[in-house]
Amino acid sequence: MKVALVGYGKMGHMIERAALARSHEVVCTVDLFASDATCITSDSREMIDAIRSSGAQGVIEFSHPASVMNNIQTLIPTGIPLVVGTTGWKYRLEEVSELVALNKTALLHASNFSIGVNLFYRMVREATRLMAAYEEYDTALFESHHNQKADSPSGTALDIARIVMDGNPRKNTLVTDAFTRKPESNELHLSSVRVGAVPGTHTVWFDSLADSIELTHTARNREGFAMGAVRAIEWLSALDGDGKKKLGVYTMDDVFDC
Ligand SMILES: NC(=O)c1ccc[n+]([C@@H]2O[C@H](COP(=O)([O-])OP(=O)(O)OC[C@H]3O[C@@H](n4cnc5c(N)ncnc54)[C@H](O)[C@@H]3O)[C@@H](O)[C@H]2O)c1
Structure with missing residues (x-):
C-alpha cells in the first residue's frame, strides 16, 4: 500500500524501513525541519495537499506531543486511515472520537506499538x-x-x-x-x-x-514499535470481516487479537 509519514524523525525513518521491508511504498514524508522529508512545512494546508496528491492510502503520525493534536485534527478530515504513535493527547480522546465519527473515517492509536x-x-x-x-x-x-x-x-x-x-x-x-x-x-x-x-x-x-x-x-530497540505501526496501518486500511471499510477509533488490542 501507499503510506505517508507525518513526523520524519527517528521513528519516521525506522517506520519507512519497516514499511519498505513489508513491500509498501512510502509516497510522502512530512516534517517541520527534517531536510530529507519530501514536504517540509508547518502549514496544515500544505501538509494535506502533499498527502492528498501523493495518493497515500494510509498515514502514520509520529511527531511530537506539542504537535500531535493539531496534526490529528488536520488529518482526520482527509478520510485517510490514520495511525497515531505520538503520545500525550489521550485526555482528548473523546473529542478525537467525535471528529472521527463525523468524518466517517478510521484512526488507530497506541501508546506502544510493540x-x-x-x-x-x-x-x-x-x-x-x-x-x-x-x-x-x-x-x-x-x-x-x-x-x-x-x-x-x-x-x-x-x-x-x-x-x-x-x-x-x-x-x-x-x-x-x-x-x-x-x-x-x-x-x-x-x-x-x-x-x-x-x-x-x-x-x-x-x-x-x-x-x-x-x-x-x-525494549531492546525501537524496531518493534516501527514494525507494529506498519502492521497497524495494514490492519486499519484492510476491510473488516463483513467486507466493509473500518470506521471508528481502534487500538493495538484490536490488531493483536489473541
Ligand atoms: N507509540 C509508540 O509505540 C511510540 C514509540 C516510539 C516513540 N513514540 C513517540 O513518537 C514521537 C516521535 O518519536 P521520535 O523518536 O521519532 O522523535 P524525533 O524527535 O526523532 O522525531 C520527531 C519528528 O517530528 C517532527 N515534527 C514535530 N512536529 C511536527 C509537525 N507538526 N508536523 C510534522 N513533523 C513534526 C520533528 O521535526 C521531528 O523530526 C514521540 O512523541 C515519541 O514519544 C511512540
Whole structure:
C-alpha cells in the first residue's frame, strides 16, 4: 500500500524501513525541519495537499506531543486511515472520537506499538486480577526512558496504570509526583526516570512483607514499535470481516487479537 509519514524523525525513518521491508511504498514524508522529508512545512494546508496528491492510502503520525493534536485534527478530515504513535493527547480522546465519527473515517492509536508490550498488558491484567484478592500485596509502577523523551510518565506506563486500577479496586488514585508524605493505601505510585539511551522499560511491582513479585518489559530497540505501526496501518486500511471499510477509533488490542 501507499503510506505517508507525518513526523520524519527517528521513528519516521525506522517506520519507512519497516514499511519498505513489508513491500509498501512510502509516497510522502512530512516534517517541520527534517531536510530529507519530501514536504517540509508547518502549514496544515500544505501538509494535506502533499498527502492528498501523493495518493497515500494510509498515514502514520509520529511527531511530537506539542504537535500531535493539531496534526490529528488536520488529518482526520482527509478520510485517510490514520495511525497515531505520538503520545500525550489521550485526555482528548473523546473529542478525537467525535471528529472521527463525523468524518466517517478510521484512526488507530497506541501508546506502544510493540507486540511484546501488548502481550505484557494482558499479563499485567491477569496478574492484577490474581494479586487483587490478597490485601497484603501493595502495587507500584516504574518506567525508564532515554533522555530525549518529551513526555513523562510514558503513555505506556499510563496504560499500565489504567489496567492495574481497573483490576484492583483498592488502587483508585494515580500519583506520578514524588511523595512529600506517606502514601495512602489507595494510591498507585508511578515513578519515571529519564536517562541515556534506554528504549523503554516498564515494571509492575507487587510487594508484601513476605516477598516481592516484579513483572518487567524491557525494549531492546525501537524496531518493534516501527514494525507494529506498519502492521497497524495494514490492519486499519484492510476491510473488516463483513467486507466493509473500518470506521471508528481502534487500538493495538484490536490488531493483536489473541
Ligand atoms: N507509540 C509508540 O509505540 C511510540 C514509540 C516510539 C516513540 N513514540 C513517540 O513518537 C514521537 C516521535 O518519536 P521520535 O523518536 O521519532 O522523535 P524525533 O524527535 O526523532 O522525531 C520527531 C519528528 O517530528 C517532527 N515534527 C514535530 N512536529 C511536527 C509537525 N507538526 N508536523 C510534522 N513533523 C513534526 C520533528 O521535526 C521531528 O523530526 C514521540 O512523541 C515519541 O514519544 C511512540
